[in-house]
Amino acid sequence: MSERSKPVVADKTLIFTALILAVFGIVMQYSASSYIALQQTGDEFFYVKKQALALVAALVVAFGCSRLRTDLVKKFSVPLLVLSLVLLALVFVPGLGVEKYGATRWLNLGFTTFQPSELAKFALMFFIASRLSVRSSTRFRDMIGILVATLAVCALVMLEPNMSITVCIGLCVLLMLFVGGCGIKQFAVMAIPVAAAIPVLIFAEPYRLKRLLAFIDPWASPLGEGYQLIQSYYALGSGGWFGLGLFNSRQKYMFLPFAESDFIFSVIGEELGLIGCIFVIALICVLIWRGIVIAMRAKDRFQTYVAAGISIVIAVQTLLNVAVVSGSIPPTGLPMPFISSGGSSLVVFMAAVGLLEGIARNSQIPHSFHKMY
Numbered sequence: 055m056s057e058r059s060k061p062v063v064a065d066k067t068l069i070f071t072a073l074i075l076a077v078f079g080i081v082m083q084y085s086a087s088s089y090i091a092l093q094q095t096g097d098e099f100f101y102v103k104k105q106a107l108a109l110v111a112a113l114v115v116a117f118g119c120s121r122l123r124t125d126l127v128k129k130f131s132v133p134l135l136v137l138s139l140v141l142l143a144l145v146f147v148p149g150l151g152v153e154k155y156g157a158t159r160w161l162n163l164g165f166t167t168f169q170p171s172e173l174a175k176f177a178l179m180f181f182i183a184s185r186l187s188v189r190s191s192t193r194f195r196d197m198i199g200i201l202v203a204t205l206a207v208c209a210l211v212m213l214e215p216n217m218s219i220t221v222c223i224g225l226c227v228l229l230m231l232f233v234g235g236c237g238i239k240q241f242a243v244m245a246i247p248v249a250a251a252i253p254v255l256i257f258a259e260p261y262r263l264k265r266l267l268a269f270i271d272p273w274a275s276p277l278g279e280g281y282q283l284i285q286s287y288y289a290l291g292s293g294g295w296f297g298l299g300l301f302n303s304r305q306k307y308m309f310l311p312f313a314e315s316d317f318i319f320s321v322i323g324e325e326l327g328l329i330g331c332i333f334v335i336a337l338i339c340v341l342i343w344r345g346i347v348i349a350m351r352a353k354d355r356f357q358t359y360v361a362a363g364i365s366i367v368i369a370v371q372t373l374l375n376v377a378v379v380s381g382s383i384p385p386t387g388l389p390m391p392f393i394s395s396g397g398s399s400l401v402v403f404m405a406a407v408g409l410l411e412g413i414a415r416n417s418q419i420p421h422s423f424h425k426m427y
Contacts, residue, residue, distance in 0.1 A: 064414070064415060065348065065415075068341065068407065068411060071340045072341060076109055076393075078334070078393065079390075079395075081300075082321060083101055083102055083105055083314050083394075084102045085301045085325060086306050086314040087313065089307050090314075112397075112400050112405070115404065115405045116405055119409045119412065120412040121412065122408075124357050124409075124412065124413060127180055127356075127360065127409070131184040132181060134177045135178060135207075138173050138207070139210065141174075142171065142207070142210035144161055144170070145159060145160065145161055145214065157216060158214055159214045167398075168398050169396070171211050171214070171216060172396075172398045172399050173402055174207050175402075176405075176406055178226075179230065180360060180363065181200075182231075182234075182359070183230075183359030183360045186233075201244070204227045208224065211223065221374070221386075225370045226370050228241070229366045229370070230363055233359070233366075265279055268384075268385065269283070269383070269385060272284050272287075282311050287381060288310075292324055293324040294328070295327045297327030300325050303321050303324045304324070315387075315395045315396060316378070316387045318390060318393055319375060319393075320379045322393075342365050342368055344410070344414075345410055346362070348361045348413050348417070357413045360409065360413065361410055364407075364410055365410075367406070371388060372391055374386075375388050375394075391403050
């Protein structure tokens with residue numbers, strides 16, 4: 055067997071980094087949720103047990119995805135997108151959709167709930183990868199199908215309502231189009247309706263305007279819309295360089311809302327300090343780096359775009375989450391990949407890592423060259 059024909063070894067850095075983040079997330083979820091879980095359910099491990107079961111399911115799904123032939127992913131990219139749209143629509147069916155905190159974003163599966171928007175993000179990326187693998191996005195007419203699919207997904211997500219995921223999807227699509235060769239003129243044409251839609255969406259729902267005002271001056275409404283951001287400031291500010299110590303958060307005692315999910319990064323900053331925050335971001339950067347390397351080594355255009363799309367989703371969602379909890383952008387609900395509480399998010403992101411691993415193993419880069427990076 056020639057050197058070039060040898061199968062490429064598994065990307066151990068990718069696998070172990072994802073596992074470390076998932077396990078670390080469970081530890082931090084216990085710290086952030088133990089008190090509130092004890093008060094609400096009488097079991098301080100309530101959220102941790104759910105996440106641990108989700109991790110087991112996620113590992114099984116990730117292993118299956120790593121063995122999945124990418125030509126099948128390309129073949130079924132359109133059916134997968136259609137399925138995602140159907141699931142997004144089903145959340146509005148009485149009895150199937152689950153409403154929490156004024157939003158209907160989950161499907162009741164009987165034994166658990168599932169958030170279709172988590173799947174829709176990646177389904178849209180795979181559809182775009184399929185289209186870009188056939189033709190680039192250098193011409194506007196080549197992007198019409200992609201833009202129609204994006205509008206369909208975003209419209210259903212906005213109806214839940216879920217503006218945070220909509221923004222995440224929009225940014226991911228723009229970056230995918232950039233990778234696919236979209237030029238300045240095409241971006242300018244798309245920017246006009248997007249720029250016009252943003253103020254309309256903000257003023258369409260009063261709570262969005264309140265959140266924007268709370269972002270500008272959270273202390274103007276310290277017990278209202280500005281409360282969560284102020285508590286996040288307290289958590290991050292009290293952490294200093296090295297934090298208060300693991301499990302020693304004060305904000306988790308029902309001061310910081312959604313401490314185990316959307317604002318878990320604040321608890322990380324409080325307990326592990328700036329060093330802990332840098333450690334988490336560094337691990338996610340490693341995942342993104344491996345995704346980019348895998349994209350560059352992929353054996354065909356579709357696999358390149360799939361790996362790029364997965365890396366883009368991880369990068370954009372992490373960036374938005376950190377920006378929200380640090381007060382860099384208006385507050386909105388968006389989980390941190392691999393770490394925040396949420397079985398749907400964990401299963402889908404681990405499945406994406408499995409696909410990355412499958413692309414890495416099928417790379418055409420020689421075995422010896424692979425070991426150098």
